[in-house]
Amino acid sequence: MYVTNPAEYLAKMPVRTLASSGAKTAEARLKAGHYLYFEGDQVDWLYQVTSGVLRLTRLLEDGRRQVIAFGYPGDIVGFPSAGLHHTDCDALVDARLQPYRRSVLENGEGDPKLHHALLQAALCEISAMQDHFMMLGRKSAVEKVASFLCVLSDRVGEDLGEHTQVNLPMSRADIADFLGLTTETISRTFTQLRKSGIIAINNIHTIVVLRPDTLLTLSLGDRN
């Protein structure tokens, strides 16, 4: 889940259909806080998130952290590079996962349709990451946070009729490490959006988007 321009995400949906394929294994479960894999591990399986939310992270020697992505239902995680995992991955909340053999991605092994679907998911990933570059490199704190909320709202927001409610299973530190900011800045920006009447904060993990249009405008950085 690379949080950028909402429109980008529609292209990802076709992936959901791949679960209907033949060569699949029994669904796996991952409890909140437990790790699916670590950086450097051999890749044997890819996983499509069925429910729950995953967190993909990378560490620098000195402790600085980057959250690479959040894995929401429909997303595929675990793409290998040189056969190895290049992030850590753990669950923010209890999750269910559909595993696919790495060999299906790399060799097409017996299931060309699934092979193709996994390849398409990898290609989507590349394009989504490019969006995220723009966000990390060129957007202000407000733009980043607004973008983040916009995408979450579009992808997993609950329709409350008038407004949209968004659940944030991740901590402020996770959001900060995803957007290249500090927890303090995330907190301040949330407060600022709340005081402007753009969002409401029901509790730490639940916000309501009151003015989605304004939020979208902020995310695009119209400095009028």
Add this chain to the structure above:
Amino acid sequence: MYVTNPAEYLAKMPVRTLASSGAKTAEARLKAGHYLYFEGDQVDWLYQVTSGVLRLTRLLEDGRRQVIAFGYPGDIVGFPSAGLHHTDCDALVDARLQPYRRSVLENGEGDPKLHHALLQAALCEISAMQDHFMMLGRKSAVEKVASFLCVLSDRVGEDLGEHTQVNLPMSRADIADFLGLTTETISRTFTQLRKSGIIAINNIHTIVVLRPDTLLTLSLGDRN
């Protein structure tokens, strides 16, 4: 070319061998300043850079720009997402390109070996981009510039015996838009590295790495 940790790049080398495959077309040439494709174009071909340097960019409505990558010899550019290009691509200097049909990547069409090589290149790309996230999100200006020079030095530096010479075909603005900084900051950081005796600046497009070890230390952000 995602400038991060030098070690990452060794993994990319196997890709070079794929040019020996059967299903290839005549080499293409692209003059400096000319575009290979634009964002939104239909993807028909992927290209492996044979010589020269490409620039992949993305624009925001208000003119802010992100350089997504530089394409150096060995690199593959043009991976489709939903069949479309998601960056602009032009040549910084005259370049030669080996084209491969998109269908080889997506359907394996007639050449499983090439299909596999292109897929591996795409997977490498994902991991390299993850490195770049860390750089954009979590590194200081000095760390970014040092990282950039380290990788260029490793990949395309000319061995001058004692030192390593690096050619920079791109402008300061390109480097800035690649690293998420401004041209002024790039300039100042270069000057700072020069005054510290870590690099020498022969001319705007040619720098010499005098103390590679110190540069590497700086790139990793050891704040001692």
Add this chain to the structure above:
DNA sequence: CGAGTTCTTGATTATACTCAATCTTAGTGG
């Protein structure tokens, strides 16, 4: 209920940006 973590808010600082001027380089035509 209480301890510990996470979040929020405030005050201050630092890093990198902005704006502006100067210098350098590359390209053009006399």
Add this chain to the structure above:
DNA sequence: CCACTAAGATTGAGTATAATCAAGAACTCG
């Protein structure tokens, strides 16, 4: 070949944004 121009690079001064440091508030969970 050299002056002239335009674009790009450097440097400086001042500023703004987000980071840091620190304290207090609000959650979480045993």
